[in-house]
Amino acid sequence: MNVKRNITIEEVIPFFNRTRTDVLEVVDERGTFIGYFTVDSLQSAIQKGELSETVESYVTNSVEYKDHLIEDGLPLGLLKNYKDILSSNFFLPIINSLHDGVYITDGEGITLLVNLAYERITGIKAREVAGLHMDELVKRGYISQSISLEVIKQKKSVTRMQTIKGDRTIIVSGTPIFSKQGEINLVISSVRDITELLKLKHELDGLQYWVNQEDEGDFLKDEAFHDLELYVASPKTKELFQLAEMVAMTDAKVLLQGETGVGKSLIARFIHKKSKRSDQPFIEINCGAIPVNLIEAELFGYEPGSFTGALIKGKKGLLEQVNGGTLFLDEIGDLPLDLQVKLLKVVEENRFMRIGSTTVLEVDVRIISATHKDLKKQVSEGKFRDDLYYRLNIVPIIVPPLHERKQEIIPLIRRFLMRFNEKYGMEKTINIDCLDCLSEYSWPGNIRELLNIVERLVVTTLDEEITLKHLPEEYKHSYHREQGGSDFSLKERVQQYELSIIHDAMKKYKTTRKVAEVLGVSQASIVQKLKKQQN
């Protein structure tokens, strides 16, 4: 802070108050430095009653005052030595009183200061790292990645989520402090342990779930839900089941659409249970799983000796067996075109003939169909008859994939955990990081996959608590990728990355042969990598 040489002692007093300094620079009219005006001079001028004198008459040129000048709130002379400031009796207690961890490096990445909270959160002691370059810390394995170095490289603030000590999740935010010349003087990184926060978040999710349960009232208490072991864990799913309940009252044909494992069969059974046909049979046939030449015989039945391999007495088809009840045609998109014609007759008139018979049989069957394919596209490609499509699709019910109803993941895990604990007489729990990781996973196999992994974890985990280390690698890829770092070696990380590429490709191309072709490696290598991961 500088003052003009011709201002009076009286006028200079507020400058001392404002800047809390004890030395001011004095300049001439052109701004050229001519000396210092100190608080001692001020005192002596006041004692002498020379308040109307100019500061120039009290100017001193002694260089000892230079270090007392205040710049950016810090004494200029001391600015040369951050270590002294940072380790001063004034600064250390302040920084040690913070709940968040603080890590300070200079502009080169040399560790200057680590506070107590940092030691507590990371287990890394200040005396072990003081004076070390961040590169060295990474090399010695203290940390997997240095945020400070990234800040220095990018010349801007950087924030990352990291896993430390295997089970703690932390958020590290590094901020650069620039000099007037635009160079980085210091990098201040704050470290917050968010494990507890995540726990709270998931407890809240869990709570929300129970609140929803209360909210469901009679809807959930209905025994149809319990018989089917069906959980309604979000308003979206509730709407879906309310729609299903409404159509259950009628005989309207329902077409359920959605990815594999989302719960289409379950909804079909729910509709049946809620309908007036509930005490009649419910029969499910998977049109994609039965060989084409057998579907016809299965559905329509046949007369004695109508084809080679037929039973002597002939056979009742499913349509006859399910008379009065509900027939669920799963994977309807796989039904061959010639059978679609025959099915259309049943759908339109409730009439059909057994194979090898000329007698028309009449049945009263409700048909619910389902598909994971885009049936409309199949119609436009000539693979599915449009008349049949419109007949079956009176009420379309679209079941969204699990990754679109993320808030259901944790409640479902909890419910399935309870189910399998009960089934296997166990008392397993799942820790919060594991839940967090599973809630970030993409669930290509939807609820079926979730059900299977929870059962597998309950049965195969020896510890009482299921943690991240018990999860198969494929469930951890996106989690580690998202967190931008982990305590894994480079080799492990490369392997994880490689596997995530294979998994993404498997989702797209379905077969190991095609994936091998696309990725330019042998099929055996893909199979081997996937197998290795499962072991």
Ligand SMILES: Nc1ncnc2c1ncn2[C@@H]1O[C@H](COP(=O)(O)OP(=O)(O)OP(=O)(O)O)[C@@H](O)[C@H]1O
């Ligand atoms: N809301 C739910 N509550 C409890 N379990 C569910 C729920 N939805 C689905 N499931 C379970 O997930 C598994 C897969 O469901 P389902 O067989 O109905 O799926 P899908 O869509 O018919 O699959 P696909 O197309 O492969 O036949 C089943 O074990 C089912 O009981």
